[in-house]
Amino acid sequence: MKLEPIDRALLAGEHGAAAARAMALLVRYGTACGAERFIAIESAHIDGCLYHGPSSIDFAQRFVDLGGKVRVPTTLNVAAVDVTHPGWHCGPPEVIAQQETLTRLHEQLGCLPTLTCAPYQRMARPRRGEHVAWAESNAIVFINSVLGARTDRYGDFTDLCAALTGRVPLAGLHCDEARWPAVVFDLPSIDVAGLPRDLYFAAVGYVVGRRAPGIVPYLRGLPLDANEDELKALGATGASSGALALFHAEGVTPEAADMPTGGVKAEAISPAETAAAIASLCRAAKGERVAAVCLGTPHYSIDEFAKLARTVEARHRSPETEVYVSTSREIAAAVAEDAAFDALRAFGVHIVVDTCTYLAPVVRQTSGLILTTSGKYAHYGPGNLGRRVALMTLERCIRSAETGVVAAPC
Structure with a gap:
């Protein structure tokens, strides 16, 4: 690969031992991709902050020990658990502390604890043609397609290396012809x-x-x-x-x-x-029992909360059915402070932050369907949670939540 002066300086440790280690890994990655050179990025979004096991902590800890700091604005994707509502967590209790440790390590590296899969909804958004290193599948396709920025498919660990160096191989969707x-x-x-x-x-x-x-x-x-x-x-x-x-x-x-x-x-x-x-994606029959409605995969926007508030206005939820909506901390705070969303509180909507309910088990009822408006949730939920999931319109989800059983289509 052709290395520019900044690449050689990073490898030589002129910008610290952590950046040198990250750059060495990226050179190997770039060689595997067939890249001829590196380019600069303007931001990064990290998926490796979601706890999958001890290696998640080990990798981040190594860069903290080396004194690492990110060189570009860097946001964090969702975590494995909503640590602000630990009582809702229905999975292994030790994950809460492990996730807190992993998040803290990324913060020590200078990452912003946004903990959302949709940072493009409220944060500074990449401009058209701007090169970034973003992980998380929906974030990648959104900024490439809807915003016209450029990122390749970055995954756990490669994303952090890019953030620590501000460099990525010129490969994949960074290139004109690949688009x-x-x-x-x-x-x-x-x-x-x-x-x-x-x-x-x-x-x-x-x-x-x-x-x-x-x-x-x-x-x-x-x-x-x-x-x-x-x-x-x-x-x-x-x-x-x-x-x-x-x-x-x-x-x-x-x-x-x-x-x-x-x-x-x-x-x-x-x-x-x-x-x-x-x-x-909707293998459900009218009259089947509904354990929960889970929304916000990807994380709900303000506009989506407004639509939900209009849908649940003056309606009453069955005590047998829970309703959860996943979103970012920032949007959750905005909803909590605005009386325009009082209908959500009256209906008993639980707002989950920092994670997503197809990853973090929060549904307390162990039997019954989970309904969603998200194709992503309906695709992944059965495998991740071991539960039956059905994709429906928002209106049908809420009508089902009112009665506690699957409503007929409109």
Whole structure:
């Protein structure tokens, strides 16, 4: 690899032993990627702050011992548990202390304890064309697609090395040619698909991920008024079903107009496929008992909380069904301080911070379905939690929470 003066200085320890160690690891990583040189990044988002075992702590501790500090603004992804509500945790109790240790180590390295999978909702957002090193699948696909910034797929440990050096190999989705579409999908409209709007984007994301695993698709026919929460849902579901890291949507996403599509194979996604996607993620029968409704995968935005407040207004939750919403600390604080969200408190909504309920077990009832509006949750929840999960519209989720059993579709 061609190393610039800053790369050689980092390797030589001129910026500290921790940066030298991180750079040495990145050189090996870049060589494996076939990169010819390094580039600078403007920010990083760390997924390795989620406790998976002793190696998580060992890795961060080593850089703390070496006196490391991040060289670019760096945010933290979700943790394994909501440490502010330890009484809600239904998993191994020792994880709370282990997660607190891991978070503290990252803070010592200079990371901001945002503990959210959606830092793009409230924090400073990468600009179009800006190179960053972000981990967490939904964050990667959102900033690549919706914001037009550039990050490759960074995972645990590589993300922290990038933050400690401010450098990454010029590889993957940092490169122009890697961002060009490999397939064009013609989508059915919402009306033709015959799906409620809040299921349509999850369905499209699920099918696109399955049909174009790990490649860049160009989408034609997505509603031109698609908002960020809907694009977030599409990307997160596609990242779950097929490692989607970037999509272009004609007339919607910022790079779409610049993408070469001539000669790219075009395929149609049929209404039958989107309907089948929803059916596969919603294996529930009317009248089945509902243990909980879990929302906020990815983390809920202020707009989503406003929609939820309107939906639960003047309604009453069954005591047999819990309702949990995952979000960031910042958005949770804003909701807590605003009387406009009093309907949520009246309905008995629990707001989970720092984690996500498809990772951290909080549902106390050990039997019954978990309902969600998230395609990502419906995809991962059964494997992560060992529970049956069903994807539904928000309205149907809340009607089910009122009675404690699965409501009929509208």
